[in-house]
Amino acid sequence: MIIDTLLQESNLEGIHVVDNEIKNLDSVRALIVESADRMLQESMDSQNQAQVGSALQVFYSLKSLDLKIIAMTSLLSNKLHLQIKQAIDIQSIQKEAKGIGSRYSFLYVE
Numbered sequence: 001m002i003i004d005t006l007l008q009e010s011n012l013e014g015i016h017v018v019d020n021e022i023k024n025l026d027s028v029r030a031l032i033v034e035s036a037d038r039m040l041q042e043s044m045d046s047q048n049q050a051q052v053g054s055a056l057q058v059f060y061s062l063k064s065l066d067l068k069i070i071a072m073t074s075l076l077s078n079k080l081h082l083q084i085k086q087a088i089d090i091q092s093i094q095k096e097a098k099g100i101g102s103r104y105s106f107l108y109v110e
Contacts, residue, residue, distance in 0.1 A: 032058065040072070 036058035043051030059068040086092055 029062070033062065033064075040068075044072075 036055045039051055039058075040055035043049075043055060056065060056068070059065040
């Protein structure tokens with residue numbers, strides 16, 4: 001952001017007006033990031049490409065798109081890994097099969 005660049009290149013510390021505005025900017029930025037995070041998660045869940053694009057545009061504008069992509073990729077990779085692990089776990093498959101079998105055991109009465 002332009003404000004971040006300005007603050008990095010200038011020594012404005014100690015000016016009360018600037019200090020107060022920096023606090024406000026930090027709080028607004030946090031709200032924007034929180035809102036964009038929520039939008040990204042909801043749009044990923046609903047597979048809404050337009051909202052995914054809008055949320056990613058926010059992170060691009062905040063110069064944090066690369067970090068967000070890395071975090072989302074890692075999160076999705078971990079979820080996929082757990083789902084694959086669960087899908088091929090013989091014990092969980094057997095437990096599920098036993099649970100289904102016991103619910104319908106009345107059909108096999110001789």
